[in-house]
Amino acid sequence: MEFCITSNKGILKQADELLYQVLWQPFGLPRDTRNKFEIIGEEMVFVAVQEDRVIAAFVLINRGKEAEIRHAAVHQELHRSGIGRTLCKMVLDYVKAHGVRKIEVYGRNTAIAFWEKLGFQDESGWLDHDLFIKYGIRFKKMVKIV
Numbered sequence: 001m002e003f004c005i006t007s008n009k010g011i012l013k014q015a016d017e018l019l020y021q022v023l024w025q026p027f028g029l030p031r032d033t034r035n036k037f038e039i040i041g042e043e044m045v046f047v048a049v050q051e052d053r054v055i056a057a058f059v060l061i062n063r064g065k066e067a068e069i070r071h072a073a074v075h076q077e078l079h080r081s082g083i084g085r086t087l088c089k090m091v092l093d094y095v096k097a098h099g100v101r102k103i104e105v106y107g108r109n110t111a112i113a114f115w116e117k118l119g120f121q122d123e124s125g126w127l128d129h130d131l132f133i134k135y136g137i138r139f140k141k142m143v144k145i146v
């Protein structure tokens, strides 16, 4: 298994498909949902690849001193096998080496424990989003000082 930052078009396409399948398709959300969550900053895509297949993707938005993990997904059949932790640590090492002071993520209620294990702390209490509240998905702004 290889963990890397990618700009390869084929890998980026696979990563986009994985994000859709894991994060939005289960709720019947449209294929272009990712576009609705675009924000300003330099986008970097961290992936885990096994036998030419993308099995995890974390999208980082870098804004200099601050950064955000905008999307994070591991293939459904591979949850809880340490892939998310390894990819997240790669993101954290990257931002630390590039002068970022603070990194945040809007963590889903179903994944808060994962972010806590990676050292993120709740900064907001529960936040709701129109698209997700009907599925019982709530968010917390989780922050880590790098």
Ligand SMILES: CC(C)(COP(=O)(O)OP(=O)(O)OC[C@H]1O[C@@H](n2cnc3c(N)ncnc32)[C@H](O)[C@@H]1OP(=O)(O)O)[C@@H](O)C(=O)NCCC(=O)NCCS
Binding pocket: 022, 023, 072, 073, 074, 075, 078, 079, 080, 081, 082, 083, 084, 085, 086, 106, 107, 108, 110, 111, 112, 113, 114, 117
């Ligand atoms: C959340 C996600 C990225 C974590 O990746 P993963 O590869 O499954 O996580 P890991 O196996 O590396 O887990 C690291 C630790 O977090 C824990 N953990 C992972 N997901 C968890 C969850 N949903 N709830 C509670 N604990 C979780 C693991 O048990 C492990 O703990 P340990 O070190 O004490 O054994 C992945 O499960 C996923 O894609 N989930 C669906 C999409 C999602 O919720 N994305 C995040 C949106 S904010």
